[in-house]
Amino acid sequence: MLGHCTTECAVSDLADKIGMVLEDPEAQLFTTTVRNEVAFGAENLQVDPDEIIRRINWALDIVGLSEYIDREPTALSGGQKQRLAIATNLVMLPSVLVLDEPTSQLDPVGTRDVFNVIRELKEKEDMIIIEATLYVERESQKGIVIGAKGTMLKEIGSLARTDLEKLLGSKVYLTLWVKARKDWRDSEGFLKQLGYRKE
Structure with missing residues (x-):
């Protein structure tokens, strides 16, 4: 990443180049005010x-x-905490x-707010950050999508990144995750959370 092999670099060498927003924002917030954070x-x-x-x-x-x-x-809501976690990275x-599943613990309003921030980063700061989760029905199916030593997931990511960069005309930072969730395709509430709507 950025010309460095991440497995061979010290974390300190990458800390000022790569920001990380965790799934649980409370895991990275620890000061007494938003300003200090x-x-x-x-x-x-x-x-x-x-x-x-x-x-x-x-x-x-x-x-x-x-x-x-x-x-x-x-004192902030879940969505506000996640947006604060993004701000703590932007300042550097x-x-x-x-983004490590930045909306997985948020309600629809918090999810919308986080995606609005990501959209604004793209529009105002020319950053395109995409985090995607590929869902399968069973744990045993994850290996099929990931492939031996991650080869299939890397291939999917590489092709998707190329297509997205052509479509958007900008560099894209793409992170992919694979999760098992039983009967996710039949859950109207979960599909709505993912952004699907019945016509």
Whole structure:
């Protein structure tokens, strides 16, 4: 990634280039205010204090949390916490932002808000970040989709990334996951959550 073999690099070598938003935002939020949470990464990179303030305001504006700057992160909703987790990464200006199932624990409103942030990043900052989960019915089917040593999933990702970049005319960061969920195709509620609607 970015010219580095991630299995051979120290985490510290990639930390300022790659941002990571976890499935559970509470696992990465730990300070007493939204402002401190967003500032933390840039402070660790020893960014100039005036630049940190500018980046905090920019990142919170992008994720729609400017009015919560002095609030405790624990007082935010699930969707707001996930958007805050995105802001904590944006402030470090990563080249790549990896999203680990950012909406899996959110209600439809929180999911919509997170996707709106991702859409805004694409429009305003020319970032295209795509996270996709491929669902199968049984655990035993995951191996078929993933393939030996991940070869099938890599092939799927590579082809999809190429098509998406042609379609969108921009570099795409694509993350794929495979999950087993029994009877997912027959669950109207789950299909609606995925964005499918009956005509």
